Amino acid sequence: MNMNILKKMTALLMLALAILFFAPFMQTKAVASESSSSSSSVSSTTDSSLSDVKKKGTLVVGLSADYPPYEFTAKVNGETKYVGIDIEIARKFAKDLGVKLVIKNMDFDSLLVALETHKVDTVISAMNPTSERRKSVDFSNIYYTGGKYIVINKKDKAKYKNKDSFENKTIGAQTGSLEYNLVQKQMKGASVKGLAKLNNLIIALQSGKVAGVLMEEATAKAYVSNNSNLYAFNAKMNVDTNETGAAMAFSKGSTTLVNAANKTISKLKKENVINKKYVPNAAKYMKSTSKNNTMISYWTYFAKGLEYTLIITVISVFFGFLLGIILALMRISNAKILHTLAVMYIEFIRGTPLMVQVMFVYFGIGALIQSLPALAAGIIAVSLNSAAYVAEVIRSGIESIATGQTEAARSLGMNQKQTYRYVVIPQAIKNIWPALGNEFITLIKESSIVSVIGVGDLMYQTQLVQSATYKGVLPLFITMMIYFIVTFTLSKFLNYFEGKMKHEQ
Amino acid sequence: MNSKMIEVVNLKKSYGSNTVLKDISEVVEKGQVICIIGPSGSGKSTFLRCLNVLEQPSDGKVYFEGNELTNISENELNILREKMGMVFQGFNLFPNMNVLENVKLAPMKVKNKTVAEAEKMATGLLEKVGLADKAKQFPSSLSGGQQQRVAIARALAMDPEVMLFDEPTSALDPEMVGEVLKVMRNLADSGMTMIVVTHEMGFAKEVADQVWFMADGYIQEIGTPEEFFKEPKTNRAKEFLDKIL
């Protein structure tokens, strides 16, 4: 292979690879040195968390907006908004700090990682300050306390009376939540099933996959008031009062920011604002959404989701294709290092799940580039993934071009680069067009994984619709149909062009 | 001044333990038409491909117009290859381009000719090989003879100093051989230096200045067509001629 072009092209790839591989380790180091400094010295002298927030003028709050009445989405005048107790507290906190509020919605399990990697300044997501969590983050004082309730199907009301009537049954709880641990520790004989989203746990309950779902009091009451088939009772869990309440989480050592939060919280408590104002407000939004939960009124969610899915796919296919060509050329090159690098990359990507890659890019590269938006992270991860598959498709395409073509081009004085660019690759692409089309269709489906880091694609919007409408299966069905219609139409379209191209040949 | 076009000195080529070219030292003068004949597998194609270094010789030197091709940079080699047109047994036209695009691609990309210049020249060359009316057709819609004539036009488009032909007619149906040979004959008449590997003895007799007989990795014998076909000097050549005539 011509070394010059490849050198340039690979420099880029190597950079991406280097960032991919080293970003997380650099991050670990940064965290380690940070925590050691805060434990060895008086933290307030080195802590700049409060001034940092004030300097950038925004308070970025991470939360998992599927937990009414704490945080959920509602349609206000046709616009989707985050609402709930935590949202109002966050707004008050930001106002007290004199900065703008920015909300980042993501899976509950991802919240602490987001905090550690400084993607968010604080997590206000009805989070219980367990001693386990205290090991990795700092908490504010508790701002609200509610008991733990078990939600069951109403028809089972006679069967399940208290937390001990679930022997040999399965109880659902949100993955990574306090409730999850409580089921394991305090519900003898019951096994636990963890899911990331409460909506899906409710679906599991209604379809009999779990006998009950353990959740926070206010949330349980919200579900019951919106779904007449459900019933909830107090689990009377034996919990450390310090660990049951909801508190704001901060990255370790953010003493000044924690102090500021405590100031806001004590003000709220003194005036009893949460019970007097925030809880009733949240209930109002829940009623207004439950009145209006026909799917048609949520078509904008699906449309927006589809738009994101297509944007992610198109951009990823484009970059995946470019990078794929580079990788393929590296792989067939005579230069040993390039060849080995390409093989390693391709094997590595094909040997790891896309979901892990997506999270790795978001939290790993995101550790270096703080402002990396989830959408960009998703696109980068999907592109890097797609490149490996495209590279193999292109390589087989190139290898299918007879050597006579190369010889003819070289005998005309074309150099290696020109030979590839004008003779080999155009023909290879023509041969691999169907395979590339399939890759595009595959990506439309696979890209649904980016919803785990909170990118607003079709899958993510589906989850929003689920939590807004308290309906689990119907939104999934609609989404499934949308995916199918898009991929089916596209594959017919590609077949048509393939046929046409063959005809021309 | 120097009329040597190509010179090879102690050329050797082996594939692993199989030594195909054992020791060849010859000169091709400007304007000469050389026909190389010899049994199958004797290394004729390998020799031709060593001349424009599509195949890297294992040992020895190849000079083209005084430049040592076996000892220059890739860039310089690319520039010199422009001047050595090559025509293959299997045509090797680019199937994704029409006839005109096949011919004008290299002049545009390698010599940076404008579209207009390249198109004008390509049209002229297609006329010369009798295919002006096929300019917009794709190779797959042409007969073998037509494809080979396009391949010749494509090589000529780089304005070469020498043309290398590797059995240009052996993949053709008999009725198409004539049209290709006619184009080659015209080319020879115009003074082009040509090295032609062929089994077309009639063409060799009529057009060649020299016939090189190749066997067992050596050029066994060189002579004018009259000498060679009437009275071959070596037994190896006699046997070969007996077999094919």
Ligand SMILES: Nc1ncnc2c1ncn2[C@@H]1O[C@H](COP(=O)(O)OP(=O)(O)OP(=O)(O)O)[C@@H](O)[C@H]1O
């Ligand atoms: N790339 C290669 N790798 C290994 N061996 C090769 C290669 N190319 C040619 N050979 C061998 O070199 C020898 C000469 O081949 P070459 O094609 O030069 O013969 P030829 O005289 O052109 O024969 P023909 O008249 O059949 O075209 C053959 O034994 C062939 O197997």
Ligand SMILES: [Mg+2]
């Ligand atoms: Mg041959």
